[in-house]
Amino acid sequence: MLPNKHIIALSAAVLLLANVTTEKGTALAQSIPSLKDTFKKDFGIGTALNNAQIEERDPQMTEFIARQFNMATPENIMKSALIHPKWDTYDFSMGDKLVDFGRKHNIKINGHTLIWHSQLPSFIRGIHSQDSIRTFFTDHIKTVAGHYKGKVFSWDVVNEALNEDGTLRKSVFLQYLGDDYITQAFRLAQEASPGTELYYNDYNNEQPAKRAGCLALIKKVKEAGVRIDGVGIQGHWHVGKIPLNDIEESINQYAALGMKVMFTELDIEVLPRNFQGADVGQRMTANEQSNPYAAALPDSVQQQLAADYEALFKLFLKHKDKVTRVTFWGINDGQSWLNNWPIRGRTSYPLLFDRNNQPKPAFYRVIGLKKG
Ligand code: G3I
16 A cells, blocks of 8 residues: 555646646657658748747647748738827837747748738728828838848738729728839839738638639739739638649649748638638638538548548649648647637637647648658
């Protein structure tokens, strides 16, 4: 019989061990293959980072990120509402931390995003003159791109400017500045940050009509003699419905215009939704069927998800001469925006790592493409 104090010490040690592996689950996952190393000769591997990750609140998570990824995009903190909260006030605190994070862990930062119709500062709603919108637009790009000159690798200069039919979205910028605003945005970004790669980024721009609009947009910028280096296909797709043919056609057509092609916000939704895409303005009402996998993901769906990821990465590898980066929109399922969109509080499973940061079958299928 052990004396009481030994029993207490032993139980504490067991509890501690259990915590390390179950609470975060990151300890074990450090020993798995690394995505960035596996694809190092092919393309960059990125992730979206949230505040907790940028601030390194969990050292195991930091280590995990540094081991798996060599590129990162801020999920929210460089959007105009956060970085430019008042007319004459900018807040670079989190963005600067992100830049430090990148330097420290050898991760290239893609700034996201300079001009987007969503997550605009609230003061924009009170502006109703062309002059003021133009001043906001110009000052915002000059100040933000200027601040991060030489500090970020690239910028999503303009985000989601297109409608599904390929026409330009009626954003505040289109309304007040006309359709030349996109070229202007690239011109200003180039002047403010000459050494930075400049991209156009959108969702569903692999679909034929939207792709045609995107190709026209790129041509227009180039014909004005303004630099645009690449195009981001966000890649918010749905399990069992990956548009592989459209994606391949898009890679070829964008590359034919001299664009670097990137998959910038990759995730695969497994939950029911009655529309495609990632328009954050769209919402759905919850019902009894809308959160079917609250307890666990059925194996059949898990396997389909794995097959979808494998097929996608097979395609990316086939076109590795044109695809320069693949970025996941988040590290693990628990942190994905899809748990809260288009319905709040669901349980989604869109990424390669589960809620404990453990690799899912999809991870091994993707890694397996480079073995043997
Ligand atoms: O930070 C506040 C918090 O203080 C507040 O209590 C809480 C209550 O709603 O909201 C928090 O802000 C949320 C923010 O994410 C941070 O979590 C916003 O409501 C929420 O709208 C915001 O969602 C982001 C969304 O963009 C907004 O546009 C998602 O995290 C982000 O993943 C998503 O990312 C976009 C890309 O930038 C562009 N492409 C589509 C992609 C997915 O929508």
